[in-house]
Amino acid sequence: MKNTIQVGFWEKLARIILKNRITILVILSALTIFLGYQWKNLSMTYTEANLLPKEHIANKEYQKFLDKFGEEGNLVVIGFQDKNFFTPKNYAAWNELMTGLKKSKEVDLVVSLNDLKKLEKDTVNEKFILTPFIDQSKVLDPAYLKSVQNDLFHNLPFYEGLLFNKESGSVRSAIYINKKLVNTAERKTFILENLVPKINKFEKTTGIDLKVSGMPYIRTINANDMKGEIGLFIGAALLTVSLIFFFFFRSFRATFISICILIVGVIWSFGTLGLFGYKITILTAIIPPLIIVIGITNCIFLINKYQQEIKLHNNQAKALQRVISKIGVSTLMTNLTTAIGFATFMITGNDLLFEFGLVTSINVISVYLLTLFIVPIIYSFMALPKEKHLYHLTKTYISTLLNVVENLVKTKRKFVYIVYGLLLVFSVIGVSQMKVSGSLIGEMPKSASFFKDILFYEKEFNGVMPLEIMIDTKKKKGVMKASTIRKMDELQNTIAEIPELAKPVSIVNLVKYSKQAFYNGNPEYYQLPTSQEQTFILSYAKNATKNSKENLMKAYVDSTGQYARITTFMKDIGTDEMAKVEKKLHSKIDEIFPKDRYEVTVTGKALVFQKGTSYLVDNLIESLIFAILTIAVLILYLFRSFKMVMASVITNILPLCITSGLMGYFGIPLKPSTILVFxxxxxxSVDNAIQFMAKYRHDLLQSGGKVKKSVFSALRETGISTFYTSVVLILGFATFTLSSFSGTIALGGLISCTLAFAMFANLVVLPSLVLTFEKKKTRKEELENLEK
Incomplete structure (x- = not known):
């Protein structure tokens, strides 16, 4: 009874579609115009990806830090390593560059050699004063500039690690962007239209190669590169799938119809992003090409079925009705499983993945409906396909391939299972070698100029990824107590000993510099005051913080004096290494800061991202299990057979295992991009299994329960579509390897690899498993045949 209702529904739907062709086309056109209009709401993201849910403890700690000290990722550094810098010509160009940046409304503070301040003692007023380090009236004197160079590297330990590397002679300046603008479009305008042209002018004037880094700069250039790749992906995906489609079908009109459907699908996918008000991120940027690659498979199934029907009976009306009624239900199920695969990202608790999963799953179903409506309607207006358009159905290489597959399934199932088992063992060994890696810059293009600059700063200044330690003394003005300063200094000494971290900066540095200034700038006194010195030196130091515009240290103690921060920078290290660093820090913190008097938090963008990666691995493994179970229930509902569920799931688990194993062997880590693959x-991949099962079930009913006959007839009919769609998907996802982003390359390459193994599994392993699971029935059939 249920089957009768199902068939009736699809036949009725076929009649509705074919009777209301013009109305449906008008509705689809109006919807396309509406979604196209939503493109006005599209814009690039200006913040880093946060992989943790808002309620996660790491996010709460980071937000608490931001509430106290504001945005911490607002630093841009410009540096160089050139022994010829200290000349009048080069210094003048540097002065022009830095002065121009300082005047920009987007810049809060510039700490640079040309405008550097040194702390001096004012004995009359009993305070420290900030005086210019360089006398601008003497900068045309080469000898004076050489003395400045010597003075900087030998007499200002306060700025060592912050503005220069004493050993290599590298120098840099620090530009602090307005915290209110750092996550807005104004940051992009400043970087691309103000900062970059000024840097190019300096390099052209002096011949000195400037190294530029810092999260605002990296994010801007990265987003700009990503924006440029969206068009590349869409164009490459369209070109690839259309060429392959034409190669298989040898029909210009079939190819043109498919391309039109895919272009509308792209318009809808961007329109959905705009409708929901979502930003374009590194994930949502790949939705349109994903829709192209996935959408073409619907076109292949429907057009292939239409041409098969025409070849069978040459009746267009009957063929179009069967395309909808026979293929409509199976393609619905395949698109549902694909949509479920994407929808599982919505349960990770991460906003970025939620948006990606929601928009992609909606558009997978949308492009299915689009294909289901447009293909039969357009073909109903056209003449019957010519013989040359149907020739591909009887191509020799397809027949040869299916003959080989059929022979393997018929006579060599044990061999198939042995190969399956060996591949599984091979995969398990590889999986044991997999590693987890989370890096804020790990997904960025290695070929980009800013990536080389990152490596420069890792070598010269131990990195540019911010790591923050916030200390709550639980008392107002508790930071300036001598005991707190000593504890912070002890912690900073530990940080300085960790090779992955840069020299830390905090109020401690200013206190040390205050003692040096008190002793007339003698660098030997760059240390904490003794108990006898601290009273008058700290009082001097407090007066030095009054000019907030020039005081760099204002950002390291909050207005109440209760909270202090220690800022350091870290190299681009993996998750395991970061866990070790964090363990060292927490061990030292627990040792020197009593928990009843202090609350110390280790946070920062880089650390939050690292924790997000580990969180994502755990949750996406859960979401994969959820996807497998959901799809299994869907197959169970469709076929009412646990054997068919087991056959489909076992078949399609193998490709995932093989891909995991290859990742282990080739040292490809689990990270945000590669986790999405599974x-x-x-x-x-399970789509082809459903297509086969649907045809097998249909033929089983038609043949009166003859398993072998049904398996091989289903293999013959769906084998062509399985081969076509697999090749298109493999090469379609391979276009992602054209990206300069390592994460996108890994995503495309690994999915292509998985689908290649899935093609083998669905063509060979699945029919073999069905025959094995139905062994009793097949033996009975063989006995009946012998009796006849």
Whole structure:
């Protein structure tokens, strides 16, 4: 009874579609115009990806830090390593560059050699005063500039690690962007239209190669590169799938219809992003090409079925009705499984993945409906396909391939299972070698100029990834107590000993510099005051903080004096290494800061991202299991057979295992981009299994329960579509390897690899498992045949 209702529904839907062709086309056109209009709401993201849910403890700690000290990722550094810098010509160009940046409304503070201040003692007023380090009236004297160079490297330990590397002679300046603008479009305008042209002018004038880094700069250039790649992905995906489609079908009109459907799908996907008000991120940027690659498979199934029907009976009306009624239900199920694969990202608790999962799953179903409506309607207006358009159905290489597959399934199932088992063992060994790696810059293009600059800063200044330690003394003005300063200094000494971290900066540095200034700038006195010195030196130091515009240290103690921060920078290290660093820090913190008197938090963008990666691995493994179970329930509902569920799931688990194993062997770590592969690939690869099962079930009913006959007839009919769609998907996802982003390359390459193994599994392993699971029935059939 249920089957009758199902068939009736699809036949009725076919009649509705074919009777209301013009109305449906008008509705689809109006919807396309509406979604196209939503493009006005599209814009690039200006913040880093936060992989943790808002309620996660690491996010709460980071937000508490931001509430006290504001945005910490607002530093841009400009540096160089050139022994010829200290000349009048080069210094003048540097002065012009830094002065121009300081005047920009987007810049809060510039700490640079040309405008450097040194702390001096004012004995009359009993305070420290900030005086210019360089006498601008003497900068045309080469000898004076050489003395400045010597003075900087030998007499100002306060700025060592912050503005220069004493050993290598590298120098840099620090530009602090307005915290209110750092996560807005104004940051992009400043970087691309103000900062970059000024840097180019300096390099052209002096011949000195400037190294530019810092999160605002990296994010801006990265987003600009990502924006440029969206068009590349869409163009490459369209070109690839259309060429392959034409190669298989040898029909210009079939190819043109498919391309039109895919272009509308792209308009809808961008329109959905705009409608929901979502930003374009590194993930949502790949949705349109994903829709192209996934959408073409619907076109292949429907057009291939239409041409098969025409070849069978040459009746267009009957063929179009069967395309909808027979293929409509199976393609619905395949698109549902694909959509489920993407929808599982919505349960990770992460906003970025939620948006990606929601928009992609909606558009997978949308492009399915689009294909289901447009293909039959457009073909209903056209003449019957010519013989040359149907020739591909009988191509020799396809027949040869299917003959080989059929022979393997018929006579060599044990061999198939042995190969399956060996591949599984091979995969398990590889999986044991997999590692987890989370890096804020790890997904960025290695070929980009800013990436080389990052390596420069890692070598010269131990990195540019901010790591923050916030100390709550639980008392107002508790930071300036001598005991607190000593504890902070002890912690900073530990940080300085960790090779992955840069020299830390905090109020401690200013206190040490205050003692040096008190003793007339003698660098030997750059240390904490003794108990006898601290009273009058600290009082001098407090007066030095009054000019907030020029005081760099204002950002390291909050207005109440209760909270202090220690800022350091870290190299681009992996998750495991970061865990070790964090353990060292927490061990020292617990040792020197009593928990009843202090609350110390280790946070920062880089650390939050690292924790986000580990969180993502755990949750996406859960979401993959959820996807497998959900799809299994869907298959169970469709076929009412646990054996068929087991056959489909076992078949499509193997490709995931092989890909995991290859990742282990080739040292490809689990990271945000590669974790996505498994849910996406499983949702797509199981589609061919459902197509086969649907045809097998149909033929089983038609043949009166003859298993062998049904298996091989289903293999013959769906084998062509399985081969076509697999090749298109493999090469379609391979276009992602054109990206300069390592994460996108890994995503495309690994999904292509998984789908290649899935093609083998669905063509060979699945029919073999069905025959094995139905062994009793097949033996009975063989006995009946012998009796006849």
């Amino acid at each position: 849910s996406i690939a499983f949702g797509i």
